[in-house]
Amino acid sequence: MKIAFVQTGGTIDKDYPKATGGYAFEIEEPAVKRILEKIDPNFDFEVISVLRKDSLEITEVDRKKIYDACERIAADRIVVTHGTDTMIETAEKLSGIKGKVIVLTGAMKPERFVDSDAAFNLGTAVGAVSVLRKGVYLAMNGRIYPWNKVKRNSKTGQFVEK
Amino acid sequence: MKIAFVQTGGTIDKDYPKATGGYAFEIEEPAVKRILEKIDPNFDFEVISVLRKDSLEITEVDRKKIYDACERIAADRIVVTHGTDTMIETAEKLSGIKGKVIVLTGAMKPERFVDSDAAFNLGTAVGAVSVLRKGVYLAMNGRIYPWNKVKRNSKTGQFVEK
């Protein structure tokens, strides 16, 4: 089994740059690589960086780039890491792709934080991508949702059934 | 949706006691609780402690206890945390239980370690338990296996297809 991991940015990949004043943040190398180093994965994988954006800044042009990347990738199991704010919009866009299992996930706290949810969420996504049938899904808050059966609670930030 | 988490012990729950000489280790409170605190879970859950043993020390009497606990629990989705050395044996035992989804998982490094695989593995198990049909499964190394389709590579410790 082979899984392609697609980086688009978002909280999961945010880091705090040394030597910079103020509240600045930067989206860095895919956290996926660091997480997979811990788990001795029993699958082949590649990590592809398509974008490094906060998901509020993702444009339609960016979304097309993500779409094209997912279509072009040879693997038919894809995990897309993405900011939480527009994850559902990108999932909808990707639902045009047929013949692949695509699972989007991300994090409420950057993977670099001691109390991050990134490793757990990626675990959910990886498990899901290996057992689900073709389609586009979100994996967040311990649940897996088909892309068109999920909404976000704007107050708590939690993803819930629609 | 409700998930019951059953603690049996194993590496995932090992901690290093303060103020003790030598190489001693102890199995402590279920790591599951600390992991779920990070993820804002969108499901109900309970955590039940049945055993606190290294899985090499689990006897047939212990296994019967785990079996009885899983049968008695009202929830029909159960995640069992377990030592890796005899996880497959316990899975086989639990396969006698009908009408429930049971996923066993654990860790190669205790959850208290910076480089633990515990959160990722639990994420895989929680995702799996919510989407799989009734039966008994193992979630390790990023994969989900039916209990009778998995063996362990005794050299690397990795779980692989049988």
Added chain:
Amino acid sequence: MKIAFVQTGGTIDKDYPKATGGYAFEIEEPAVKRILEKIDPNFDFEVISVLRKDSLEITEVDRKKIYDACERIAADRIVVTHGTDTMIETAEKLSGIKGKVIVLTGAMKPERFVDSDAAFNLGTAVGAVSVLRKGVYLAMNGRIYPWNKVKRNSKTGQFVEK
């Protein structure tokens, strides 16, 4: 021995708020409390929050507040946690206080990060405050400097001898 810890804000106490879009950061509870929980301290202490500001935003009025707090505190050993950008300015201000050992420290990465320097730096400051004679010092990058013998390399952010 009693040490008073004074929170003024800065990177050390920054956290990533759940459920908020964009790159926002917030200064939260003193990281000092979490760090001291790990070390079984053999000294009495109190933690006093005076400010929660990025140090670029600290005004002269704020600095007066920090000064007044340090003067008012009964303990004659004080560790001030502070943003790195204007730590030296605040140290100079505090040099007006006589009869106390005051050590300023902070972090290049928030304490909540896996790869934070916060615990190490606080360790340096606590060690220093217990053995140095009265005066005002900075503890950063593994070194302890009298307040008027230190400058900051504006490119690397490292504190160095003046």
Added chain:
Amino acid sequence: MKIAFVQTGGTIDKDYPKATGGYAFEIEEPAVKRILEKIDPNFDFEVISVLRKDSLEITEVDRKKIYDACERIAADRIVVTHGTDTMIETAEKLSGIKGKVIVLTGAMKPERFVDSDAAFNLGTAVGAVSVLRKGVYLAMNGRIYPWNKVKRNSKTGQFVEK
């Protein structure tokens, strides 16, 4: 300024080996290296591995080895990482060395643990070794003790004034 770090083993360097059954632990690479990577140190340093033993297993022959290493090292500032159980015995042995500042430290929980005291303790030791006058000291629990002014509370494991 140059500091030599001498590894002798102890809890600070213990790690949990993958793929091994039971409660086994191993003493691995010096944790000092990982800690210093986080702090952008403003001093030169070298890390020398002399022993990798739990301190209950350190013999008089081993202690002589540590003594010889500390004497041979060119740097006149030395931090020795050591198991806590016989740290005081080794400190006494090292008190025969003249003309150097030697600070012993260690940890109650391995550096690999999320809630380890290792980084804090090393910070205390590094701060101490740079400001203290020649002699042998222990840095533990946030305090710095001359080697002959410290004992250990055998119940709590805390180092306290003698």
